[in-house]
Amino acid sequence: MGLVDLSDRCWVEVKGGDSKKFLNGILTNNIQTLQPKTGCYSCLCTPKGKMIADLFCYNCPPLQPGGRSENYFGIDCSSKLKLTLLETLKKYIIFQKVELFDQTDKWGTCAVIGPKVNGEKGLGDPQCWPWGFVRGPHGNTEGQDPTLSLRANYDYDFVEWEGFKIWMIRKTMWGLPAFEMWVARDQLPSLKSKLNVPELDPETQEVLRIESATPLFGVDMDENTIPQEANLYTALSFNKGCYVGQEVIARLEHRGHVGKQLRSLKLEGDKIPQRGEKIFSEDGQEIGTVTSSCFSPKFSSPIALGYIRYASLSLKEVRIGNSTANFL
Incomplete structure (x- = not known):
């Protein structure tokens, strides 16, 4: 296993009664079908189908326990894309009940990556995950197994461990199972130390990224890239209604090619x-x-x-x- 520093990621909260419909009409993946405590990979595009940002979107409360989930969404993307992301989202808010909150200074993240983090019993399997994470009081319900088990990519839950309050997200990172942990930003260095997992240096991370053919925005894709050109099919939905850039993206999929x-x-x-x-x-x-x-x-x-x-x-x-x- 290896530790990946993701402190260069940003977190933007989108909340309000129209937040789900608003995001579904802008992002390339299907936000309307996201259940609480789940997320997806998606893109934000121009009307011509060219990328503005790639990001992760979660149906969740703000990163604090006990929040309501039905009208709260979290967006995680590179901090380099944060200003463009916020400017673009604000541009599309007209009469909708939607508010944006930049929480990047409040929350930080890291990830543990490697084949051994994925056991038969999920994240709580002591054979693959040595810390014994369990759901925190706000993530657990009566009669439910307190052992944390995140079965699908972008599933998440709230845990408390060694005094840390953590939002735990399951992902595949560079082709390997990974668990991403969001905590208060000022606690991130202490969490990384307490996990006691060797940190992967940037060179090793880059090798894993290229070996897995994972494109990086600003390097392998940019504002002139259409998602299919970069093979970002998991970020696209071809079954939902209209969204910004949908006409070009759908036409390429059904009538032509990149x-x-x-x-x-x-x-x-x-x-x-x-x-x-x-x-x-x-x-x-x-x-x-x-x-x-x-x-x-x-x-x-x-x-x-x-x-x-x-x-x-x-x-x-x-x-x-x-x-x-x-x-x-």
């Missing part, structure tokens, strides 16, 4: 390509661009993420510099 798509590549040799380096077909035609790269212990070779033109996605081999590369 012009390019993010793919993983394994390179021969030992040279790691640079971000922005061009990708060529075997006959020398430029077909794409590298966005991220590293040396991969998993594949024992350099690997990269890069956008490939749609017409070239069926190629077996491509070239980056003097190296031959294959799609993973």
